Amino acid sequence: MHLVTVATQLHQWALDFSGNCERILKSIAIAKARGASLRVGPELEIPGYGCLDHFLEGDTVLHSWEVLCELLQSETTKDIVCDVGMPIVHKSSTYNCRVIIHNGKIVMIRPKMWMANDGNYRELRFFTPWSKHRQVEQHPLPAMVRAITGQTTVPFGDAVVATEDTVIGVELCEELFTPASPHIDMGLDGVEIFTNSSASHHELRKLNKRVDLIKEATSKLGGIYLYANQQGCDGDRLYYDGAAMIAMNGQILAQGSQFSLSDVEVISATIDLEAVRAHRTxxxxxxxxxxxxxxxxxxxxxxxxxxxxxxxxxEETRAGEFKYHTPEEEIALGPACYLWDYLRRSRTQGYFIPLSGGIDSCATATIVYSMCRLVSEAALAGDSQVLEDVRRIVGEPNSTYIPSDPKEFCGRIFHTCYMGTENSSPDTRKRAKDLAEAIGAYHVDLNMDTAVTAVKGIFSIVMGKTPRFKVHGGSNAENLALQNIQARLRMVVGYMFAQLLPWARGKSGGLLVLGSANVDESLRGYLTKYDCSSADVNPIGGISKTDLKRFISYAEKAFDLPILQSFLDAIPSAELIPIGADNAVQSDEVEMGMTYDELSVFGRLRKVEKCGPYSMFGKLVQEWGTFLSPTQIAEKVKHFFFTHAINRHKMTTITPAVHMESYSPDDNRFDLRPFLYPARFDHQFHRIDTLAAQLPNRATQPGSEKTKVD
Known part of the structure; x- marks a missing residue:
């Protein structure tokens, strides 16, 4: 027995009820055109998954019912079983639901049972989990729905749908990841087709977990698994990476793109149900x-x-190898797709970044160039939505303009600026200019010494004292203040240029300012509060310095940008202090007192493995004990926690960053920890020192400061 099944991935937008409805109907139309009999969409696709506290508003539920009424009445939804997602209030509690519809009727409503409520997710804040397993109640329908379907009530709860030829069971996103997933019991009770509607965000090196779970579920249990996922930015820090898939008996039959600019993507497979039954014998x-x-x-x-x-x-669909992107490709594609969604939905005319000549702003600029490449490819392929958005952004909505050259398009929408001072080097100035030229960005080069001198002058007039850098005999306080003056003025100047550059070029509108602080610097607090890290969005705020270097090395060849090698060769430096008598360049790693590789390890242990200072020390003694003494490791751990604690307050104002890394310190959504700490950690550090003194020294090179990190 052969049938066609379909899973979709949509670029939905929180609270865009009209646009979301259009995209849902378009996906159903594509499915029907392929002869599909079952269509599955992403989680909460009607209102958009990222509504957050709007799910607590009655309006969100009301408008979701209104959109469902449009779907029920549409000719597009006739003669196909559709699985759509929306919030529903049942007995005064709001549930995250799948609504199964067919030929103008609601077949059943399946509420989510196991909630995602950690990391980026707060589902228990908005929704009640359905705890009555294998139980069904009757849900009274709103009057607007009764008038269309003629139904008064419909089944609501943990049930399955039986057709004449098979049985369909619903699983929602997080339920796949739970130890006792519903598909196990459903499969044992004869369910042959499992649908999973998901809003699973992108994280580096994460996709394989989803694929492995789906393959394992259908391999041991037997069955067909339809996984639909949201794609794109729906209004918050997350990028949903699609990768819809259809699996059968442990093999992947069809796979959607992981990164795409298309608003609607549909995958399908022709499958033999008898193969499932044979697998279950x-x-x-x-x-x-x-x-x-x-x-x-x-x-x-x-x-x-x-x-x-x-x-x-x-012809029956045959299994194939699942396509995975490398982490470098994920960095090139994920944030780039996010930036395109952000740009087209913000109704602005482009991006602006202070280009310092260092690797972080270089990586951000390269990601914008990657976005321009993706836009050009989609436009040349005839994507009408991309072309419509492009023409509106560049101010030519009624033209025939096609961004066929990514460098030319980059010159229209991307603006860079080198903001030098007397402490800046000719090398960084040249690297910034050369990079902007290589990718086609509109570049401005300026000196800020006049503004810096003016701010210092105000303080000198008021206080009668003139601060000096440390190399000129000043104190630590003077040295830090003079660096921060430069950093914060760059933010002020940057926002002015972002607002006025389009005007200066004879265009209208404004630009979004990009930040470029990486996840390790945020974790360490190695940035100035309200400096040029303060921006509208930060594409690399969830990416480690180590991964950024690998990305730049990849992009040098993949994007044909030889200039990128010079950024890899340069010593990371803020260039905020004069060069001293020793002619040594200001080094980020020296000033931080730790390497970027060490920071990545500290970050993962702190967040992912949930280590406090004492348990982190214990783990690192095992990992680093062959080349560092216990005392050396203790000093590194204590230094990390002290500097992390005294700078934690910076995370309360950090620029919204595209979430990419599992140890992000973003306290606004992901890392809910205090910002006022007992930074000396007296009890914890004393326990570390006591244990360090008792442990044997296994280091093969006592005194070595080299830390070997994968």
């Missing part, structure tokens, strides 16, 4: 199935094969 599976508790079946009078036992002429 093992004796042990049959014994467990016979003992399983039954689900209530909601009967749907249709066949997914369209009434034909066999579709003549249709």
């Amino acid at each position: 093992t004796s042990s599976r049959r014994m467990q199935s016979a003992q399983s508790d039954p689900y209530e079946r909601v009967w749907l009078d249709t066949r997914l094969d369209g009434g034909a036992a066999l579709r003549i002429g249709e």
